[in-house]
Amino acid sequence: MKTTRTQDLIAIALACALALTTTIAQAADALPSWNDGAAKKSVVEFVAKVTAQDSPDFVPITERIAVFDNDGTLWAEQPMYFQFIFALDRVKALAPQHSEWKTKEPFASLLKGDVKGALGGGERAMLEIVKATHAGMTTEQFEKIVTDWITTAKHPKTGRLYTEMVYQPMIELLAYLRANGFKTFIVSGGGIEFMRPWMERVYGIPPGQVVGSSIKTKFEVRDGKPVLVRLPELNFVDDKAGKPVGIHLHIGRKPIAAFGNSDGDLQMLQWTTAGSGARFALIVHHTDAEREWAYDRTSHIGKLDKALDEAQARGWTVVSMKEDWKQIFAFEQ
């Protein structure tokens, strides 16, 4: 026991030294990939006023909750949601075991490379694809499938790993908020079990702080071993009006800052900014067709229309990727 205690003390001392160093480093410029402008200024001013003890807007650490959408806010979402590309890759991988897919939609179209045709079946087609690729295995097996894919699959346009398609300015923002006592959460329409296996490594966000859509799971004892089996049945859709519900169920506290990029985030931004005291809402606007993509009001993916109007009406921060970000991806020169 004595050795353990001594090591604990050393570990704590080291952690403290690290925390001090980090805070000092953050003070220099925590957001180097952001151009100096209104967007960066609004973030820094908000953080300053909620963390200064003598500020009328001071917020204690336990209440410093920040929620982030993922697709289009922390990583790219074009030419389609990356989780959907994952599902398509799974359909291809599983096709040899499903000869019936050759004639069964939406699989037949998908296997011919006709994604548009496959999705002609709308939500029902999507659900069929999810069921076929995301259910039937244990949670541990699914975690391995996701991990294998995310560490090898490449983006069709850039040829980069999907985890390289994260926005460098947002990675800096996550770290900056945490250095200022914020707890950062993901609140995404993406599948919770698709996101958790890699988000701690890439965003520094542990599994318990990832809120997302889910299918049902069932406890079973298989060969004497307790497992959770993934069922082909939706449990929760963490999008639009579902986002405040997901936040409430998982976090149980109202965030004071929310970050999104589309109409799917509107209710989360409304819910976050409705509380008393200082609140912050930010929308990432995809305005850079050269370095990333440019889309908003009429896009099928990441449609930003009502939320853009509301941002303008209510003075939420709108980040123009083209104007506000020096660098978008870490792999850019």
Next chain:
Amino acid sequence: MKTTRTQDLIAIALACALALTTTIAQAADALPSWNDGAAKKSVVEFVAKVTAQDSPDFVPITERIAVFDNDGTLWAEQPMYFQFIFALDRVKALAPQHSEWKTKEPFASLLKGDVKGALGGGERAMLEIVKATHAGMTTEQFEKIVTDWITTAKHPKTGRLYTEMVYQPMIELLAYLRANGFKTFIVSGGGIEFMRPWMERVYGIPPGQVVGSSIKTKFEVRDGKPVLVRLPELNFVDDKAGKPVGIHLHIGRKPIAAFGNSDGDLQMLQWTTAGSGARFALIVHHTDAEREWAYDRTSHIGKLDKALDEAQARGWTVVSMKEDWKQIFAFEQ
């Protein structure tokens, strides 16, 4: 900004000093309400081996997850679940607005004080009571109702606040685990929104680390203000086989230690101990009819039968409240 940074540094320094002091204090005797015996020894040995860096069983801090049942494990559950007493009190409070309850079961029996008769309707009767008392209001309104009740209502036998009916040895155990880098979670069949308003104050467990049963909620804008309304519809039952499902959904990581008291905790204990590496399972056995209550295999509340057999077969720690606890409630002399 300069002032803020300085204050941050001071806050961190103070937190570090506090952490060191706490660790040193814990080293003396972190579990003073526990008698020296096999149960206490098993806990201390487990913590020692997963926290010692040079131990083959060392577990990094991020994986030190401990899950606790609530009713009968952290606080008492006799003569009936406290949340059910809350529901009965709500029925009485709401009765003047529901003249139809005078002739409608299960309310008619309840209002006559005949709880047994009311519950003759089984699960359906319970559900009727939950719907009538737990739904229809916003989440903020419900939080206030719970807070008002928990800070004033008294236990029928002891005359104490329900939050005084917590087990002192378990409060010490929660603090002891956290001082050793564990993250402590509640995983209870109780309502998640019934527990969150007071658990941070009483157990030191923040809302985001409380997993429980829930009803559905719905996002609405009422009088221009976004709210979540509680619906009379079950969302999730966090009991028995539901506990591993709840753990997986909320925490996303397998615990290495689990604490329960009844067959409702069996699957949680099985799931926790099924992982590789050092694992710990503990059952609180209600054996003290004088200081608390004595019940197990045939009890309607907190039935402990299969889990007791499995604990004996698998060498899980079984705490006898009578033998292992010097003191049960803090209010005892």
